[in-house]
Amino acid sequence: MNNTPTFDQLQDQHQSISRDSLARAVWSTILEPGDHEAGHLIAHMNPAEALEAVLTGKVETVDGIPVRPIRDRAIPRYSSGTVNMAFRMAARYGAELVTPEHPNWPTRLGDLMFNTPVALWVRGNTELLADEVATAIVGARAATGYGEHVTMEITAGLVERGHTIVSGAAYGIDGMAHRAALAASGRTVAYLAGGVDRFYPSGHDALLSRIVETGAVVSELPCGAAPTKWRFLMRNRLIAAxxxxxxxxxxxxxxxxxxxxGHAIALGRPVGAVPGPVTSAASAGCHRLIREHIATLVSTAEEVAGL
Structure with missing residues (x-):
């Protein structure tokens, strides 16, 4: 492979960045979200030592974790060009690298244990990441007029109560939650399944640009990364956590x-679901959550705030 520097050589190129943060930035370019084995390795050692263990191949196991499979996944993606490009694109788009060293790192993400993201790339106000009063609002892409109306009403009520609204910027309920928060002069955070340089879906380019101005657009993937089905599923754990x-x-x-x-329940976080018409396929999942006692039936902002 061409252009595969040691970590120390990379550090020489990025002396203004701490060793820990640089290692986390590198990890973000070579890992897929939710890599449990790599997360275990990083937690057991530290990001820089774990990276060196993978790059050099001199360590076979760490705390019972075989290093070779992680190395096989990581090495094909590793190069100084990839890392440098991540930083150049971040600078171009005004994205900030946020790691656990950062004062605004969202400590709630630690509940994900070995599935905690190694770093976040953020456009906008990083202070919102650490907001203690944050509520996720998610739902169907093919939202009905009823669903959009309820989302608007509940979001406005939560903003009035000081909540930051978190969602995934998708069409339908997600987009309405973001728009309603902005309309109420509230705070909103969007987690993406690809890099923060490429707004997805493209139809929400204007919406995400507005969120950057007063809120935050976040990804665990570096600029240039494309969204995939797996990355969407893993992104959802960040919204919940x-x-x-x-x-x-x-x-x-x-x-x-x-x-x-499901991610919220696994983390022990409360889940609310809004009921809809029994004839509406768009509410079948909500009714299932309520029927199986996974979620609490809610219909107002006051009830959501009380979860």
Whole structure:
């Protein structure tokens, strides 16, 4: 492979960045989100030592973790060009690297244990990441007029109560939650499944640009990374983990919003679900959450705030 520097050589090129933060930035370019084995390795050692163990191949196991499989996944993606490009693109788009060393690191993410992101790339106000009063609002992309109305009403009520609104910027309920928060002059954070340089979906380019101005757009992937199905699913764990509660407004039987709710439940966080017409397929997932006692039935901002 060409252009594969040691970590010390990379450090020489980025002397203004701490060793820990640089290692985390490198990890973000070579790992897929939710790499449990790599997360275990990083937690057991530290980001820089774990990276050196993987790059050199001199260590076979650490705390019972085989290093070779991690190395096999990471090495093909590793190069100084990739790392340098991540920083250049971050500078171009005004993205900031946020790591656990940063004062605004969202400590709630630590509940993900070995699935905690190694770093975050953020455009906008990083202070919102550490907001203690943050609520996730997610739901169907094919939202109904009813779902959008309820989302608008509940979001406005939560903003009035000082909540930061967190979602995934998708069409439908996610987008309405962000718009309603902005309309109420509230705070909102969008977690993306790709780099923060490429707004997705493209139809929400203007919306995400507005969020950057007063809120924050966040990804665990560096600029240039494309969204994939796996990355969307893993992104959902960040929405659930970064907030005190998750609200599902509308969700079909197999909606991705149920994945977010599942992450919240696994973390021991409360989940609320808004009921809808029994004839509406867009509410089937919400009814399922309520029927199986996974979520609490809620219909107002006051009830969501009380979760």
């Amino acid at each position: 970064s907030t005190k509660a998750t609200l599902v407004v509308e969700a079909g039987w197999r909606s991705g919003s149920l994945n977010t709710a």
